[in-house]
Amino acid sequence: xxxxxxxxxxxxxxxxxxxxxxxxxxxxxxxxxxxxxxxxxxxxxxxxxxxxxxxxxxxxxxxxxxxxxxxxxxxxxxxxxxxxxxxxxxxxxxxxxxxxxxxxxxxxxxxxxxxxxxxxxxxxxxxxxxxxxxxxxxxxxxxxxxxxxxxxxxxxxxxxxxxxxxxxxxxxxxxxxxxxxxxxxxxxxxxxxxxxxxxxxxxxxxxxxxxxxxxxxxxxxxxxxxxxxxxxxxxxxxxxxxxxxxxxxxxxxxxxxxxxxxxxxxxxxxxxxxxxxxxxxxxxxxxxxxxxxxxxxxxxxxxxxxxxxxxxxxxxxxxxxxxxxxxxxxxxxxxxxxxxxxxxxxxxxxxxxxxxxxxxxxxxxxxxxxxxxxxxxxxxxxxxxxxxxxxxxxxxxxxxxxxxxxxxxxxxxxxxxxxxxxxxxxxxxxxxxxxxxxxxxxxxxxxxxxxxxxxxxxxxxxxxxxxxxxxxxxxxxxxxxxxxxxxxxxxxxxxxxxxxxxxxxxxxxxxxxxxxxxxxxxxxxxxxxxxxxxxxxxx
Amino acid sequence: xxxxxxxxxxxxxxxxxxxxxxxxxxxxxxxxxxxxxxxxxxxxxxxxxxxxxxxxxxxxxxxxxxxxxxxxxxxxxxxxxxxxxxxxxxxxxxxxxxxxxxxxxxxxxxxxxxxxxxxxxxxxxxxxxxxxxxxxxxxxxxxxxxxxxxxxxxxxxxxxxxxxxxxxxxxxxxxxxxxxxxxxxxxxxxxxxxxxxxxxxxxxxxxxxxxxxxxxxxxxxxxxxxxxxxxxxxxxxxxxxxxxxxxxxxxxxxxxxxxxxxxxxxxxxxxxxxxxxxxxxxxxxxxxxxxxxxxxxxxxxxxxxxxxxxxxxxxxx
Numbered sequence: 001x002x003x004x005x006x007x008x009x010x011x012x013x014x015x016x017x018x019x020x021x022x023x024x025x026x027x028x029x030x031x032x033x034x035x036x037x038x039x040x041x042x043x044x045x046x047x048x049x050x051x052x053x054x055x056x057x058x059x060x061x062x063x064x065x066x067x068x069x070x071x072x073x074x075x076x077x078x079x080x081x082x083x084x085x086x087x088x089x090x091x092x093x094x095x096x097x098x099x100x101x102x103x104x105x106x107x108x109x110x111x112x113x114x115x116x117x118x119x120x121x122x123x124x125x126x127x128x129x130x131x132x133x134x135x136x137x138x139x140x141x142x143x144x145x146x147x148x149x150x151x152x153x154x155x156x157x158x159x160x161x162x163x164x165x166x167x168x169x170x171x172x173x174x175x176x177x178x179x180x181x182x183x184x185x186x187x188x189x190x191x192x193x194x195x196x197x198x199x200x201x202x203x204x205x206x207x208x209x210x211x212x213x214x215x216x217x218x219x220x221x222x223x224x225x226x227x228x229x230x231x232x233x234x235x236x237x238x239x240x241x242x243x244x245x246x247x248x249x250x251x252x253x254x255x256x257x258x259x260x261x262x263x264x265x266x267x268x269x270x271x272x273x274x275x276x277x278x279x280x281x282x283x284x285x286x287x288x289x290x291x292x293x294x295x296x297x298x299x300x301x302x303x304x305x306x307x308x309x310x311x312x313x314x315x316x317x318x319x320x321x322x323x324x325x326x327x328x329x330x331x332x333x334x335x336x337x338x339x340x341x342x343x344x345x346x347x348x349x350x351x352x353x354x355x356x357x358x359x360x361x362x363x364x365x366x367x368x369x370x371x372x373x374x375x376x377x378x379x380x381x382x383x384x385x386x387x388x389x390x391x392x393x394x395x396x397x398x399x400x401x402x403x404x405x406x407x408x409x410x411x412x413x414x415x416x417x418x419x420x421x422x423x424x425x426x427x428x429x430x431x432x433x434x435x436x437x438x439x440x441x442x443x444x445x446x447x448x449x450x451x452x453x454x455x456x457x458x459x460x461x462x463x464x465x466x467x468x469x470x471x472x473x474x475x476x477x478x479x480x481x482x483x484x485x486x487x488x489x490x491x492x493x494x495x496x497x498x499x500x501x502x503x504x505x506x507x508x509x510x511x512x513x514x515x516x517x518x519x520x521x522x523x524x525x526x527x528x529x530x531x532x533x534x535x536x537x538x539x
Numbered sequence: 540x541x542x543x544x545x546x547x548x549x550x551x552x553x554x555x556x557x558x559x560x561x562x563x564x565x566x567x568x569x570x571x572x573x574x575x576x577x578x579x580x581x582x583x584x585x586x587x588x589x590x591x592x593x594x595x596x597x598x599x600x601x602x603x604x605x606x607x608x609x610x611x612x613x614x615x616x617x618x619x620x621x622x623x624x625x626x627x628x629x630x631x632x633x634x635x636x637x638x639x640x641x642x643x644x645x646x647x648x649x650x651x652x653x654x655x656x657x658x659x660x661x662x663x664x665x666x667x668x669x670x671x672x673x674x675x676x677x678x679x680x681x682x683x684x685x686x687x688x689x690x691x692x693x694x695x696x697x698x699x700x701x702x703x704x705x706x707x708x709x710x711x712x713x714x715x716x717x718x719x720x721x722x723x724x725x726x727x728x729x730x731x732x733x734x735x736x737x738x739x740x741x742x743x744x745x746x747x748x749x750x751x752x753x754x755x756x757x758x759x760x761x762x763x764x765x766x767x768x769x770x771x772x773x774x775x776x777x778x779x780x781x782x783x784x785x786x787x788x789x790x791x792x793x794x795x796x797x798x799x800x801x802x803x804x805x806x807x808x809x810x811x812x813x814x815x816x817x818x819x820x821x822x823x824x825x826x827x828x829x830x831x832x833x834x835x836x837x838x839x840x841x842x843x844x845x846x847x848x849x850x851x852x853x854x855x856x
Binding site for chain 1: 630640
């Protein structure tokens with residue numbers, strides 16, 4: 001017995017030596033740089049926790065994407081909307097109408113030439129002037145570093161043509177160029193954002209917050225108030241944005257009081273979280289929509305079948321039960337708050353009897369009583385394809401599978417990676433394609449419609465309608481906003497009648513707040529979230 | 540011995556090249572156009588229209604239209620020179636990003652492994668010398684219980700109890716011992732059962748060997764026979780197991796790091812899988828493979844030093 005005790009003691013000592021060595025090796029293996037990083041992060045975390053309790057207005061955000069890069073040209077949404085570090089030439093109001101921002105006015109000299117007049121007295125965070133020369137450099141830099149901006153904006157070049165006047169030339173006419181200057185990746189940044197070799201130092205903008213520190217290893221971005229802001233300074237002194245990709249972790253971090261704000265919470269957690277004393281959940285519709293594109297080369301070539309399918313979608317149930325209220329039934333392509341939305345259209349009607357009638361008119365009847373309609377010996381059976389990157393989509397696909405069965409359709413669901421969708425569509429092995437689409441990536445009344453209804457875009461799905469092409473061409477040439485809105489409304493009417501794409505629900509977002517966060521005002525133009533600078537935190 | 544080590548290093552290099560080739564080919568065979576992946580994750584987003592013009596631009600920019608073998612050849616050539624490519628999503632050098640994450644993963648993994656080792660090896664040795672005792676039975680039940688718990692479930696339960704309900708420990712963040720506890724315990728719980736079981740069975744086997752009886756019959760006390768003969772013969776399997784666990788550290792904490800937002804290799808790999816960042820995935824897989832090879836090399840050297848049969852080719856090889 002005594003012997004065994006001694007053996008055990010000996011083993012314990014040997015083991016302790018091993019673990020101490022291992023632990024020291026782990027710490028010793030850390031490079032000097034990373035030691036500093038950890039220490040800095042440690043201090044940062046401590047400071048954040050302490051300051052939150054002291055009430056010095058630090059907002060802690062749980063961001064849904066990992067933060068590894070803060071280049072304002074490719075990660076503009078993070079830097080402009082979520083961090084409020086940069087600003088754009090043209091802002092929009094709640095109705096998506098253009099408003100002056102860093103540009104006070106703009107006009108088109110001819111179809112390819114636009115002149116923007118800049119707000120005077122604005123300085124970048126590094127103290128340099130935001131003048132015409134700096135703005136022209138910023139625009140040209142964005143076009144060079146992010147080639148997709150050339151495609152969407154059609155800009156050839158920007159040049160300073162006065163102290164506060166920038167002239168932008170487009171390759172081809174773009175009647176909505178000011179709208180595209182609202183794109184987050186077109187934010188105006190100072191030259192100090194990059195070093196002489198073109199490597200990112202840190203984003204230098206003109207916004208109400210400036211970057212204090214970015215720890216690329218831990219993915220935490222710390223921003224502080226810009227006291228020299230050219231408009232009303234922010235209420236908050238500091239904001240930390242931490243990348244938390246797991247939605248359950250975000251929900252629990254909010255519940256445990258580690259973060260004050262987050263978004264895209266798990267659908268099945270929304271009700272429970274909202275019932276907690278220290279958490280508040282708010283749901284809003286964003287400028288995105290759940291769409292159902294029909295394969296018109298197959299079963300959905302007949303307009304009556306498409307209309308019947310749309311009528312058989314119980315959008316309210318999908319909104320309430322599947323999305324847990326994060327999203328409302330879609331009446332039209334655009335949400336009602338968008339200035340160009342035709343609010344007289346209501347495509348959200350659920351009428352199963354009318355749907356059945358339309359199917360019969362189209363020749364699809366269930367003659368053998370198996371619950372599936374047939375025509376010329378062919379069952380109405382198809383595959384609904386969708387992707388996993390938007391968590392609501394696979395759930396909606398399953399709901400539609402059940403709802404369309406009531407109409408006599410057999411739906412097989414196939415969920416895949418977003419990158420595999422195009423390949424599957426090209427093979428033609430699909431009946432409907434469910435997707436999430438941004439309807440106002442730029443606050444444009446024509447851009448989305450052109451991308452989804454022009455013959456060039458609809459021909460691969462077997463639908464061509466020259467009326468769309470005629471109207472789209474008219475809209476794209478209209479340099480007058482009101483004319484464009486009117487053309488847009490005509491296209492919306494035709495689109496909701498023809499239904500090559502049905503609209504299911506507006507893409508809702510669920511925000512989770514700590515009870516201490518006050519004065520939040522929802523910005524419908526944000527892509528995930530954009531907090532207003534007069535947001536406050538109570539003690 | 541030197542020849543043995545050189546041979547092992549050469550084998551290791553061949554395995555690493557094999558792993559990198561396989562992972563490159565398998566990742567390249569994933570459905571979908573890489574250019575579309577890059578566009579949706581880096582420049583545009585899922586919800587906007589993709590233009591063929593942009594697809595062509597990105598294809599040229601990243602030289603995606605070359606044959607796979609050429610792409611791999613150029614990757615390998617650059618990788619040897621220290622250039623592991625550029626992340627599709629973050630537009631930063633892969634190697635630079637991985638290097639920044641390794642210390643975090645090692646800190647978490649080695650701490651968890653160290654504690655698991657300290658707990659499981661002594662208990663394993665004790666229960667082997669006290670077979671069928673109370674401690675043996677209890678440890679057996681506990682190892683089966685711990686060994687059956689999925690780490691993601693345990694992580695969420697620990698968070699729920701110690702962070703959400705009791706507010707004792709933080710869920711996310713870095714910088715203090717309190718931040719390490721929950722992820723460390725989650726990892727540790729997965730490591731203890733295997734180490735404990737292998738220690739117990741190895742020691743039990745040694746205790747039943749003829750030379751242990753001989754040792755006692757030549758007059759050695761139990762303590763002397765255990766220290767002089769049993770321990771040294773128990774070590775090789777335990778060290779091999781420990782090597783596997785250490786090798787597992789770099790890649791084995793994907794879920795734990797993701798849930799606790801621990802900025803290590805595991806989370807980097809998870810994020811790169813989610814965003815289809817193939818160069819980053821490739822970099823992480825090769826790094827994990829290197830971790831395994833290096834730890835196995837160390838294990839081979841240590842066990843060869845302990846047991847001459849191994850380096851002479853008579854035993855494990």
